[in-house]
Amino acid sequence: MNMREYVAVAWRALIGNKMRAFLTMLGVIIGVGCVIGLVSVGEGTRAQVSAQIQGLGSDLVMIMPAPGRGIRLKIEDAEDLKQRAPELSRVMPTSSFSMQVKYGTQTKDTTVQAVTQDFPDLRNFYPERGKFFTAEDVAARRKVCLIGKTVADELFGNTNPVGKDIVIMGQSFTVLGVMESKGTALGTNPDDTVLVPITTGMQLTRSRYIQSITAQIKPGYDAKATTDHITAIFEQKFRRSDQVRVFSQEELLNTVNQVTRTMSIMLGAIAGISLLVGGIGIMNIMLVSVTERTREIGIRKAIGARERDIMTQFLIESVILSAGGGLLGILLGMGLSQILARVAGWPSVVTVGSVLMAVGFSVAVGVFFGIYPASKAARQDPIAALRYE
């Protein structure tokens, strides 16, 4: 008897009891569906977050005061850092505020970021129309700004904003340009922003301090060594350790990757457990089926079936159950990830890897949980089986 015939025999046995076969598969369907669905969400999130971080530039370093230490940063700290850390190509003091901006009668609540002329190159984020402000604008505390796409659309509609004045905290700012669109991601909208010179921003908020420093590592320098160096510089400056937090985009990327990978593994493990439960369901039904078909086994043995034949027949039945459940589960999981992507806005990527894994696991479950019932069937004594009523 070849494989095709074994499959045909097993298929008929299962078709003879469709409802039972389906219910038995359900455990595997749900298990595999969860594996595919959840892993795809985990993978999608990871891909999106890392793309976002990489979009910001993976060679960036952020420095901000450690919370609760009373330390504050000034523009001079940024200039000083640039002198002392030759591995940094650009150093930019930054602050950001939630504010309302106005144009005519239109208002918009947005994030005002106070930055320097280095912003476009640092953040990989350039004006689409007009020009970014210059070092001179920053030094002269000019009331100029660039607006993000969302702000431009909401305040100006179809009007060209370049050269127009908008009002921020009662002061008038000239719009120098509109930033290119970065698109929303993970609930934040980088286009919903207004960029002003850091000096102007500090004057506007009557603050002597900045919130953070963003710096760029020169190519060829190690991110970890650089952050260590920066930490040492600030330790010396404030004569105490742990006054500032320094982290590089690369480390952040690694952390995010690690976290999302752990998340994927955990989701996969939970799904794997339900797959295991599905396998136990298969074993249970196969044991029932072996008992019910004691007579059939006896007849087959009496006319010359070997233990191997009986074993294969039942094993293939359980593999059909689990692999069939696996395939249906993959469809369910793909549907699930589509729904999550559409309804909840979660990014999801069904990877070939997770599909292969699901198929492999479900076949393995079928074999693993099928072996015991199948060998029980194969070992049955033909006479006892024939006597069985």
Next chain:
Amino acid sequence: MTQVKAPEPQTVIELIGVKKRYQLGRSSIEVLHGIDLKVSKGEFVVIMGPSGSGKSTLMNIIGCLDRVSEGTYLLAGEDVSSKTPVQLATVRNRKIGFVFQNYNLLPRLTAVENAELPLVYRGIGPAARRRKAIEQLTKMGLAARVHHKPSEMSGGEQQRVAIARALVGDPEILLADEPTGNLDSKVGAQIMSILVRLNDAGMTIVMVTHDPEIALYGKRIVRLKDGLLVGDEPVQHRRTPPDEHEGANAEGAQPRVQAGLAEGGEAVPA
């Protein structure tokens, strides 16, 4: 060249001092107490005996479904007790055709699928085995029932499917354990007419029955009592099976064993 020696009839089954014990918990009960039996090619042996005397146990041993506890069983000269389970499966598949009282057909399979089953385990391709199975079913007068399931057939028809299954692999012996036990006398006679004609065509048959009327279709009666052979004599006034018309009247479908064997079977001295 002075004398012509009659050819020694070939021994197919030889039991020497066969005992069978069943283990029941700690104790064991002996069901067969030492059976010596020799069956030659072309014989039609009927085993009779009261219920519980060990007839089925003996048949199961002859059919290689069970092993002897003690003694020797030679099938066509080969010692069966030394065979592995896989070898025994092959023997059951190739050398033995078994017919049971309760037919033992697989309920989900059609007549032809049941009949071809031994060939499935012999690794014969679907087309060839289907052809052979249909051929056997046709000889049993079941050409019109080929695609029926057992539940759609009468007892006599089911038993004929079972006989077709037993014969499909060209076995050396046909074993029948109370083949007419579940059938009324008319249908039973029809089954017997099939067996008699098979035997006429050369098939060695061992059959169990407790019906003395049925036993008279055989050539030799062996009596079993409490696990011992208590009698072994040829049948003096052998019954002749009902002719085809009687069978046709009884079941509607017409067994054509005679015709089938005359065409396809080997010639046998009368």
